[in-house]
Amino acid sequence: MSAICVYCASGPVAQDYLDLAAEVGTALATAGHTVVSGGGNISMMGALAEAARAAGGSTVGIIPRALMEREVADLGSDELVVTETMRERKRLMDERADGFITLPGGIGTLEELFETWTGGYLGMHSKPVVLLDHLDFYAPLLGWLDDLAARGFVSRRSLDRLLVADSVPKAIEFATAR
Numbered sequence: 001m002s003a004i005c006v007y008c009a010s011g012p013v014a015q016d017y018l019d020l021a022a023e024v025g026t027a028l029a030t031a032g033h034t035v036v037s038g039g040g041n042i043s044m045m046g047a048l049a050e051a052a053r054a055a056g057g058s059t060v061g062i063i064p065r066a067l068m069e070r071e072v073a074d075l076g077s078d079e080l081v082v083t084e085t086m087r088e089r090k091r092l093m094d095e096r097a098d099g100f101i102t103l104p105g106g107i108g109t110l111e112e113l114f115e116t117w118t119g120g121y122l123g124m125h126s127k128p129v130v131l132l133d134h135l136d137f138y139a140p141l142l143g144w145l146d147d148l149a150a151r152g153f154v155s156r157r158s159l160d161r162l163l164v165a166d167s168v169p170k171a172i173e174f175a176t177a178r
């Protein structure tokens with residue numbers, strides 16, 4: 001069984017996205033995987049963790065002390081790690097995970113996606129980095145990256161290091177493949 005770190009939104013997004021996060025939490029837990037997340041109980045992060053626990057799964061939340069109020073620290077988490085800095089949060093989230101799945105999100109989510117992805121193609125880790133392109137949410141970004149590859153700014157090899165999934169089961173399959 002694996003520990004999968006899920007990056008997703010912390011903002012006031014539509015119900016469809018909360019449902020998606022819950023679907024991912026349920027599916028991971030049902031398959032026996034641990035969910036590693038940013039340790040907030042709001043928005044998609046909250047929906048993910050609550051659904052995973054409701055399905056009998058285990059959750060690990062990692063949150064900086066300064067965000068405990070703003071992101072509503074997930075006190076129900078099986079393990080809640082409070083860090084002093086954002087860098088430490090990211091380091092621990094990365095360390096604790098065997099694979100990564102990025103769901104729809106904002107700037108924080110994108111930052112986390114790019115950091116784990118670049119770490120992967122630079123050979124700093126060999127964990128699967130998966131992007132769940134739910135209903136073409138990331139199509140504009142993927143199109144732009146393709147254009148950057150055509151212009152020589154991004155290598156095809158780097159692009160191929162990102163595993164793009166169009167469904168929850170595929171995302172979990174990719175993230176848990178060893």
Ligand code: AMP
Binds near residue numbers: 038090107
């Ligand atoms: P967002 O996608 O902007 O809604 O943010 C999703 C999550 O990413 C939240 O838990 C944020 O605290 C977190 N986040 C925001 N900025 C950063 C950053 N620079 N590094 C790591 N996580 C971040």
